[in-house]
Amino acid sequence: MLLALSPSSSWPGVLMSTQPEQDTLQRLSEEIIACRACPRLVTWREEVARVKRRAYRDWTYWGKPVPGFGDPEARLLIIGLAPGAHGANRTGRMFTGDDAGTWLMRALHRAGFANRPRSEHRDDGLCLHGAYITAVVRCVPPKNRPTAQEITNCRAFLQREIRLLTHVRVVVTLGRIAFDGYLAALREMESAIPRLRFSHGMHYHLSDDLPVLIACYHTSRQNTQTGRLTEAMLDEVFARARSLLTPEDASPDSPRSFDTR
Numbered sequence: 477m478l479l480a481l482s483p484s485s486s487w488p489g490v491l492m493s494t495q496p497e498q499d500t501l502q503r504l505s506e507e508i509i510a511c512r513a514c515p516r517l518v519t520w521r522e523e524v525a526r527v528k529r530r531a532y533r534d535w536t537y538w539g540k541p542v543p544g545f546g547d548p549e550a551r552l553l554i555i556g557l558a559p560g561a562h563g564a565n566r567t568g569r570m571f572t573g574d575d576a577g578t579w580l581m582r583a584l585h586r587a588g589f590a591n592r593p594r595s596e597h598r599d600d601g602l603c604l605h606g607a608y609i610t611a612v613v614r615c616v617p618p619k620n621r622p623t624a625q626e627i628t629n630c631r632a633f634l635q636r637e638i639r640l641l642t643h644v645r646v647v648v649t650l651g652r653i654a655f656d657g658y659l660a661a662l663r664e665m666e667s668a669i670p671r672l673r674f675s676h677g678m679h680y681h682l683s684d685d686l687p688v689l690i691a692c693y694h695t696s697r698q699n700t701q702t703g704r705l706t707e708a709m710l711d712e713v714f715a716r717a718r719s720l721l722t723p724e725d726a727s728p729d730s731p732r733s734f735d736t737r
């Protein structure tokens with residue numbers, strides 16, 4: 477039995493029972509967009525959308541929770557932290573309209589997972605091939621810092637995505653919060669998920685039944701403008717993801733891997 481939010485629920489703890497076969501990515505997206513479970517984030521996302529940044533004053537900001545997007549048959553799942561204030565909270569699509577999205581999309585394009593190197597708005601023609609992008613929190617948090625309770629509130633949405641994306645073989649988490657959030661989501665769904673430490677570039681074989689997990693620094697400006705994350709480092713991550721999707725290269729003995737099986 478899959479636990480799912482009712483569109484009218486105001487709190488993830490208020491769950492209704494949904495048979496897994498009744499759940500779809502479309503239904504999940506509609507429920508995410510309607511969610512108002514975190515009062516602080518509801519206030520903030522709407523305030524950012526009302527005040528706007530000067531450069532975008534002609535835009536009608538999205539100002540709502542942002543669902544994941546991409547290929548429903550994705551074998552690569554990319555998990556970020558949360559919508560950017562003037563990126564996804566403005567455009568309504570994850571990693572779209574800001575520097576973090578530009579860095580990510582250029583890398584996905586170079587690795588063959590995206591048909592174009594830019595992610596500007598929802599109708600820009602971007603198409604992901606074999607990849608799906610989501611986040612552990614769907615509403616922009618003040619200072620990009622969601623509280624532990626807000627991450628917990630949003631977890632059921634990520635868990636439903638994990639169940640619906642049945643072809644995923646590799647998960648790339650961007651930043652420590654996404655890394656920990658993904659493992660926490662798995663831990664509630666599976667019994668034996670070990671405690672792991674985030675380390676950029678490491679990949680983790682959790683079990684024979686779970687996708688390989690790759691840890692990557694977030695593509696935020698704090699990382700890309702300081703040189704903590706370079707394009708070469710990002711390319712290495714997605715080249716590793718690509719190679720792990722090819723069975724003959726998926727050895728747990730690959731460089732910088734950690735086997736928990």
Ligand code: SF4
Nearest residue numbers: 511513514541615630
């Ligand atoms: S962060 Fe998630 S749980 Fe909280 S209001 Fe937004 S969509 Fe709902």
